[in-house]
Amino acid sequence: DVKVTQSSRYLVKRTGEKVFLECVQDMDHENMFWxxxxxxxxxxxxxxxxxxxxxxxxxxxxxYSVSREKKERFSLILESASTNQTSMYLCASSLGRWTEAFFGQGTRLTVV
Amino acid sequence: QQQVKQSPQSLIVQKGGISIINCAYENTAFDYFPWYQQFPGKGPALLIAIRPDVSEKKEGRFTISFNKSAKQFSLHIMDSQPGDSATYFCAASWGYNNNDMRFGAGTRLTVKP
Known part of the structure; x- marks a missing residue:
């Protein structure tokens, strides 16, 4: 089974903090999304x-910014978190053309 | 401004009825049109998908109808069941490896027993 794993299900951060959301896929997929x-x-x-x-x-x-240093890992970075970035964040990956995208479970981020 | 417009926002259907969700797009470069189903607390999962070289695709109770000239596509759920109650998203993608994928705003479907 394809697995897309997001590092946290729930996260609470303070305004102004730098926040890293990590996503890892185990199927050698070319495409990754946030x-x-x-x-x-x-x-x-x-x-x-x-x-x-x-x-x-x-x-x-x-x-936001992103980093993909390795094929299996795609990181989302909130440079300076703000309250309007409170949301559910979903990572996905797909093999290539006309193929299914697989999603992680999501990270519910709250910025206070 | 969303590149894929989806309607309705919510839909209530009786068990055994037909659920219909519509989507429209502008970008003619889109060449893959999937539908995703999402249950609470889960990530979306692929339900059915179509490419623009066909006008209809059917898998079990789920059918996509595709109208290339109108730039519209729709999902039909026949014999709707309470277990179909979920949020449905249409999507469209293009680009090298279909790496640019955009979603509609979603439709919350409730099937009443």
Missing amino acids: YRQDPGLGLRLIYFSYDVKMKEKGDIPEG
Whole structure:
């Protein structure tokens, strides 16, 4: 079974903190994605990556950065957390063209 | 501004009825259109997907209808069951390896027994 593992299910951070969300996949997938999920807005793409060290901005990259140093790991970084970044964050990976994306369980981040 | 527009936001259907969820897109470069199902506390999981070279795909009780000229696609759930109650997301992707994937806002489906 493909597994996408996010490092934390729940996280509480203070405003201004630097926050790291980690995601690891075990199926040698090329593509990895970070989304945030908010009620009524669905899944909005923050960043995606199609190879090691390659990254592309999605719809809402402001306030976020990403790192992909190894193929299996894709990290989302909140440079200076703000309350409007309180959300559910979902990581996903896919093998390539016309293939299923597999999601992690999500990280519920609360910024206070 | 979302690249994939989904409606309705919520849907209530009686057991045995047909659930229909619609999506529309603008970017003609999209070439893969999956539907994902999400239960509370879980990540989304692929339900069914279609490529634009076909107009319909059926898997069990789930059917995608695709209208390339109208840039619309829809999910039909036949004989809806209470176990189908979940949030459904349409998505569209393009790019090298379909690495750019965008989602609709989601539809919360409730099937009443």
